[in-house]
Amino acid sequence: MSLRSPLGRVIGLGSAKHGSGTWWAERVSSVALIPLTLWFVFSLLLLRSLDYSTVRAWLSVPVSGFLAAVTVGVMAYHSYLGTVAVVEDYVHAPALKLASLLLLRFVHVLAGGAGIFAILRIAFVA
Amino acid sequence: MPPVRARPLSPHLEIYRWQISNTLSILHRITGVSLSIGFLALIYWLMAVAGDADSYAGAARLFANPLGIIGLVLLTFAFFYHLLNGVRHLVWDVGLGFERGERRASGWIAVIGAVALTIGVWALVWSFQRS
Numbered sequence: 001m002s003l004r005s006p007l008g009r010v011i012g013l014g015s016a017k018h019g020s021g022t023w024w025a026e027r028v029s030s031v032a033l034i035p036l037t038l039w040f041v042f043s044l045l046l047l048r049s050l051d052y053s054t055v056r057a058w059l060s061v062p063v064s065g066f067l068a069a070v071t072v073g074v075m076a077y078h079s080y081l082g083t084v085a086v087v088e089d090y091v092h093a094p095a096l097k098l099a100s101l102l103l104l105r106f107v108h109v110l111a112g113g114a115g116i117f118a119i120l121r122i123a124f125v126a
Numbered sequence: 127m128p129p130v131r132a133r134p135l136s137p138h139l140e141i142y143r144w145q146i147s148n149t150l151s152i153l154h155r156i157t158g159v160s161l162s163i164g165f166l167a168l169i170y171w172l173m174a175v176a177g178d179a180d181s182y183a184g185a186a187r188l189f190a191n192p193l194g195i196i197g198l199v200l201l202t203f204a205f206f207y208h209l210l211n212g213v214r215h216l217v218w219d220v221g222l223g224f225e226r227g228e229r230r231a232s233g234w235i236a237v238i239g240a241v242a243l244t245i246g247v248w249a250l251v252w253s254f255q256r257s
Contacts, residue, residue, distance in 0.1 A: 027219060030212050037209065045247060048254045052182040055175050072172070079162040086159060107166075115169040118176035
């Protein structure tokens with residue numbers, strides 16, 4: 001589904017120089033994060049104790065590990081979109097802007113990948 | 127021809143009257159960026175869980191020191207505020223809640239709700255610590 005106007009599609013608008021695709025992706029990922037983050041926070045809270053074996057046992061349950069990995073992935077995507085919007089709005093020097101946007105992309109792929117890899121290790125490596 | 131005067135562009139922070147609407151909008155960005163930093167802390171914690179008991183104990187010590195606790199409390203507030211205000215934005219996106227009274231009420235609900243949920247979560251953590 002696309003909310004872009006024909007004119008916007010032709011000339012490209014906004015500080016990001018493209019149309020409503022990012023706007024829509026922000027909304028979709030935010031809707032997904034409502035149940036995912038609430039599940040994550042309240043699951044941790046319901047563990048009552050956050051010692052090493054309790055946390056590992058929780059993430060070793062297939063449903064928990066799967067949902068935690070999905071949560072980390074969507075978080076990385078949503079955080080990437082949000083921080084990119086901040087850089088596009090406030091960083092105007094072209095070289096610094098490009099460097100910041102590249103850094104944000106690398107950091108989010110690395111962090112998201114590391115988080116999902118860590119959860120897989122907990123689930124599959126005893 | 128009269129001299130051209132530099133005109134203030136909107137939004138111009140020095141002349142903009144502070145009110146709940148723009149304050150909460152800026153707070154949404156500040157909490158969002160804070161949560162991005164908190165996301166990196168979460169990844170660090172998950173990597174520590176994936177390591178051995180010593181690596182986890184090291185991470186746990188870092189989070190449990192006074193500065194770590196303050197950071198976690200602020201992140202808890204940032205999470206609940208960004209969540210509640212995010213829902214407020216989603217409601218606006220479907221075209222509802224734009225009346226003056228509704229805007230103010232939903233804004234206060236986001237702020238007061240986030241404070242209440244933060245206090246509630248940490249009261250629970252504190253009670254678990256004692257039991």
